[in-house]
Amino acid sequence: MSALILLSVLGVVLMFMGLRGMRDKLLPVAVAGLLGALALLVAGRGLEWPVLTDGMMRFDGYALGFSRALVVFTLLLFLFAIDYYSKVRENVAEILALMIFALVGAVVMAGYTNLLVLFLAVEVMSIPLYILAGGKRDSLRSGEASIKYFLQGSFASGFFLLGIALVYGSCASFDLATVQAHAAAAGADDRLFLLGLFFTISGLAFKVAAVPFHFWSPDVYEGSPTLITAYMNTVVKTAAFAAFYRLIEHMQLPFAVHAMLLLMTACTLLLGNLVALRQTHFKRLLAYSAIAHTGFLMLALLSPGPRTPDVLYYYLVTYALATVGLFIVLTITKRASRGDEHIRTFRGMFRTAPWVAIVTMLLLLSLAGIPLTAGFLAKYRVFMLSLEAGYLWTTGLAVLMALVGIYYYVIVIREAFTPQPDALPLRVSTVNWVLISLCGIAVVLFAVMPQWLAL
Amino acid sequence: MTALLLLLIPFVTATLLMVLRPTERARGIALGSTLASLAVALVLWAGFPGGTVTDLHTAWLPSIALDFSLGHDGIGLLMLLLTSVAFPFIIGAGYGERLRHPSLVNALLLYTQCFLYGVFLAQNVVLFYIFYELSLIPVFFLLLYWGGEHRRSITVRFFIYTLLGGMALLFGIVYCLVQPGMDGSMDALGRLQLPVGTQTWLFWALFLAFAIKLPIFPFHGWQPDTYTVAPMQGVMVLAAVMLKMGLYGVVKVVLPAVPDGALYWQRTVIVLSLVGAVYAAIIALRQHDLRRLIAYSSMSHVGVMCAGLFAWNHFGLTGALFQALAHAVLVLAMLYITGALKERTGTSGMGAMGGLKLRMPRLAVLFMLVVMNGISLPLFQSFVGEWLVFNGLWEVDRWLTFMAVTTIVLGAIYMLYAYQRVMLGPDKWQLEVHDAGLRDHLVLVPLIAITLVLGAYPGPILELVDGPALTLLSLFP
């Protein structure tokens, strides 16, 4: 809780610093604040304030682990922002403040125990993002991303609310435990509850961009500023999954909802991977691949067991690390090619910047799930979970789709390692170099020592 | 701990090569490393007491059935020896085909070697899988960077197609691992005893990877193109060693885990293998590129080996495993000669050759000796394996044996035709080429010596596989 308050205050402070025009001190302060929050989370100080949190939130190990991860992601992205915003002076404070506010929402999402809090947290996280997506003020595409995100997000919120309302109608409570107990007691017979659960889950499925609620994600990913795309792909996704799993963790899902979710998983896997096959725009490729990874994560989500949170956590963290690194690489090539975001700009990278190319390869291999990268272990554990749960066909599909996934990642690797005589000279700032190296090493390190990434 | 050395020597050398990039001495260093590995492997062989030797066992991630446990039995040792023997020659071939960035090439080759050792040493299924997939990556880059025409699409196609099997294998392995009582060790696979219905479908999940890797008809689509495009050393790795991973996988994973499934599909697989063997042998006749010819010939040989494995009896198993070594030696020599010819004529297309014996009598003799092994004349290594396989197949079905035996005719047809097109006939092109030199002799003579020695006295190798094969058969319901 203290971390949450620290973060909120940090956001306000950043805002005021922006008003005061203290542009140069913004990032140091923000990083310091985040480190402070992380320290509080790690130390476990003031986790729960009974007056505030009783019945609303609980900072159990699950919430704590995810909160730490979320803060770390934000921290990495802020470090990335040092370079990303090095030439920009206007509105940086607002953008950073909004990111912090969204982080507050995300942290709450990881620890809620009440549907009301969940709804509020989702909105607290989403509303800043609607704005951030349009953060590039003079870019039409950024604006388009913003409005698409907003419209679809609000629309989905409507369904989400309907769902919570129906659940409330059925069990007269917003309390997660009560709802879960109700699911076990009367879930199968209660149509009202069934509908409520369906719509609630739809709302969350929108946040994780599962088919058919994925339409926003490619457009928004592509149009948003890269930093924000990375933010969505890491913090938002992680928080959404944390919340999602928290909702159904102890819930005995009605058979129909369960079947629907499996179908949704299958569709997500199919669509995300197959469409990504034809993408040449790197951000869009990552957007579709994000949908694809949503599919794998949902497969894990649907396989309840003592290890599921661990697997989810591991998957999300390693996935986020890989994508952060790749987004940084993207900005590097984008700059060198004056705004081109297609994978063709990767060509010749091995010649001009071998280390970047190798790290890119590691990150992509991790996303693809090739052994000795964390991505492999993540997928492996997901498959293990889902087969333990007995989803033979869905797992089979997932495995097949993992293969499709390998194809489009490998295409990118191929580009990076194809010699190009007039390859663009890449300039890599020190911070970015350190960051991508960190990501690259991390995905290998966590593959060898996955126990370091346990909840 | 000696086994760990096998992993470490190539790995460390490769990393050093990557970092230090010594252009001139890269080949020499790599060669030294592979020879050191060979020495280690020979030490392992000398000290091999039989049974299964556990070299190293470290709990790594017991929660997901992943242990770092290394070991070997006779079959594993055979594969280790095969790898160790093959790699010095593969590196040596690099002196002929001088690729750019020799340090990188050799580093990639050594990484491959390391991962291959891993595959053959792994005593944990997941570890096996990890190494199995990893071994593909250096080869991918080798093809991508140093391949010939159309390498970009062909490389990716090869990679994806191989991984199609890999993913199926992953699925199958995970399915096995979530069964109660599985601790992830290779031995435990043999104790699974899944229901027959499950085994029938699980078989394909496990087998597909190896079927593609080997490759078995009709999963061989990737092979001819890849062999044509890849740099010679890459093809050598693929054909001589990586292909054997397929056989090893069948023996170590498929047969123990799903014996009933294997039995259920036995006919299908044998028929596919043999149809492929005959089919490839027929097609090989019309190939105009030596490498494509080798691709089909390799497929033809592999078809017989795979049929031997699935004969699921002692002769078939030992024959197929012996043949694995024989085939490695054969294909190394064939490819080396192709490389030597390409070095001299600038192509591996047979249309641009002919009458070369006039110019290169020594190479012609060496080639002839290799061809003799290729058409499995007795007293050459290939014959031993094939004879055993034929005997194994006989116990399954006589007509299948007949099919397998026809390959000795078809093999002779295309092999001799190829030899004629390359070496014999009038000196059409008047190429100014030099005859086989010291390097060529250093590579080819030992290879031929191995085939002859083991062809006349296969005892030491057969001894290695005899015991494990019996153990494997005892799993048979």
Added chain:
Amino acid sequence: MQLLFYILAAISVISAVAVVSSRSPMNSVIALVVCFLSIAGHYVLLNAQFLAMVHIIVYTGAIMVLFLFVIMLLNLNRAAEPMKTLGTRVVAVLAGGLLFVTLLAALRHGIEARAANAYDPTVGLVKSVGMSLYTEFLLPFEVSSVLFLSAVVGVVLLAGKERPWTPPTMEPTETEGARGE
């Protein structure tokens, strides 16, 4: 009493349809105001006086005014929107209708939610809602402050300083992206 409910319901539905179907945004806003007022009536019927008040203040008072304001500001009152084709309209009505029918069908066996508590007429009063809000739901209340803060910052960021019109930066066209390899 029941009659009152049905009258209000009819008003709500008719005005809601008007919101959707009217061509001028201004008419939509007015219809929406009517709709919200009828909903406030429902709240009164449901004995939720506090809610009714807040509803009127927030929605009719603030939100709708905001809408009007923006419409005036941007001069959107023309019915500039090209109507969609018949097909789209049919699809849209079908979508809404189908959803409704599905929802009704789902509940065709009636609603079995048993009342959780004994009837208490004071539930909807300010005191009871306030107690709940400031004790049990203190955290969300605090968190909503962050929500508003971010909304404020967002508005500043998006629509803040009016700057001279600059054409969008030249970014690579998307046609490239559509092409496969």
Added chain:
Amino acid sequence: MVNTGVLAPLVPLLPLLGAVVIGALRRRMGAVQAGALATAMIGAGFAISLVLFAGFDTAAGGTTVRLLDWMAVTGMDIPLALRVDALSLTMMLIVTGVGTLIHLYSIGYMHDDPRAATFFSNLNLFTFCMLVLVMGSNFLVTFVGWEGVGLCSYLLIGFWYTRPDYNYAARKAFVMNRIGDVGMVLAMVLLFHLFGTLEYAAIMDKAAGMRWNDPLLVTATLLLVLGATGKSAQVPLFTWLPDAMAGPTPVSALIHAATMVTAGIFLVVRGSVLFELAPFTQEVIVWVGTATALLAASIGLLQNDIKKVLAYSTVSQLGYMFVALGTGAYGAAMFHVTTHAFFKALLFLGAGSVIHALGGEQDIRKMGGLKGKVRTTYLTFLAGTAAISGLPLLSGFFSKDLIMAHAFQHGPEVFVLLLIGALFTAFYMFRLLFLVFFGTYRGEAEPHESPITMTLPLVVLAVLSVVGGVLNLPHLFGGNEALKHYLGTAAAGIANEELVLSAATEIALMAVTLVLVALTIVLAHARFVKRTTLEGDPAAMPPLKRLVAERWRIDELYARLFERPYAWLSRTLHRIGEERVVVPLMNGVGTVAIRTGQALRKLQTGNASFHLLAMAAGIIIFLLITLLTDPR
């Protein structure tokens, strides 16, 4: 007592050593050095064989010398082992004896060839393989030699490798042999599963327990026959042998006359126990042999290439041996093998001498009247011709008549057919003799007599051809069939054979044969000496004659039936199998995925309204699915 364990391996190993040494030093060795070394090696082998022969105790039956473990896995123990018994000793003596002579001859014949050393290396290698073949103690070791001689014949036929047609002939020979080998391999596999061993001695013991006419045994023997057909150039796998005349003449003599082609005969004799139990197979052998004998002899009538005539004659004679095998007359077959080795080697070497004399000319239409110019060659060639035609008291007379007698005993129709074959033989052999040595010289090159290294072997062989009959002199002529009894100690089948014809019948048969042969010779004399008739272009001949002159068009038939369809199959399989099935199968999955992706991609229209609609539609669809799957 001689130490068989040491000496026996030396016999094949010495030629092997010679082959390796000469091969390795082939560029530093001249024809004479290489030839001398090669001859010395094989001569030493002959000497050792003689020692072994002398020290061989027939009562012991035979000695097995185990050299190495070979196919040694649980359940199978097939060693590399040699067996010294009467049969192998006989063959060893023939191989090394005739081989020595041919080697010696080659020194002269190959004198001018720059690749003489390679030739001698190959020749030595061949001898090694042949010795392994005859000395192998089990089928598989025999198979080593079996394949080895096939390979060597490939190498030697294609010796002049710049000629594509020679290479073709070489390949054809090898592939045809290989077709036979399929049968051989299958037979060995079958026998192994039948008996659990491939050792001749053990099989001989175990076969006693087999049922008569056991279908498996019949199959195995038929497969062995298939192998033998390939190696011994029987119908239908005989076409390679005439084409194999592309090689240097000594090779033709060694491989295609004296030794290699008799391997099939040898194999059947080795397995005689099995064949005795499979009468169906024996019947097949008889008819295959008869057909071969007749067919080849008929073709021989109209051939103009001196070596081709001899080649068809070889095929024909092999047919006789086959008939002998089929009738159970293994001793007779072996006897004919021996005598045939003498006179056919003699004839080939003589032909070689003629060719050598004429500077490479092989067409008999361009020869004639050579008897004065190459006197030794003429005389020896005459001896060979007389022997093969079966003129009385020459070696061929005894061996062939023995076969004919057995054939008569088997069935008069076989006898009649063989008799026709014998007449054909006499006719074409004398036609050859007359056309080459009589009349007037029709060529251009200046003929000269060959050097002593070439004529010496001719003389030795001529002597042997003349007196070879004493080896197995029948009772009728006061002999005791020594060879047969000697061989009987090695192969049980031989011991069983017995001619039960009365002496009168035997004499009658001989008389008929002799009279007819004499008449044939007179006819030949009339046609080719008094009035030299030369065969012209086959196209101008009457149909049947043309068919015979064109070798019954069997080559064309085979080309049409097998070679061309096979090439077509190869092309078609590649075009259809690879390009239409396998590659599309592999790419198809990917293409389907990419197409689907492309289609799904169109869903993302970028139109916000559409996205909202799609979301709503998605919700409705999933809601419906949920409700429909809900059990209630």
Added chain:
Amino acid sequence: MENVITAIRVVPLEHYVYLSFLLFCIGVAGVVFRRNTIIILMCIELMFNSVNLLLAAFSAHHSDPRGQVFVFFIMLVAAAEVTVGLAILVMMKRYANSVDVNQLNTLKW
């Protein structure tokens, strides 16, 4: 007052639920149907309000104030969302000179 109180008992819960559903679906149809962004925003508000009504009805049914508290929060969120939405709208109008959602389709496929 009494009359009002009894009304809750008189009108069955189902009717409130159906009414909210109907309003919700009209809102959904509107969102799908209209292209004018500002009207889409209004339709979304309509959806929110139908949920509010539903919650209020349930709250009354269960005699539980928490449902009404939720409504209160929904209003807050709706207010914030409308603010942001209108700001985005203004921005859109400024750059694209239109409020037609379908004018924005540079991002696709």
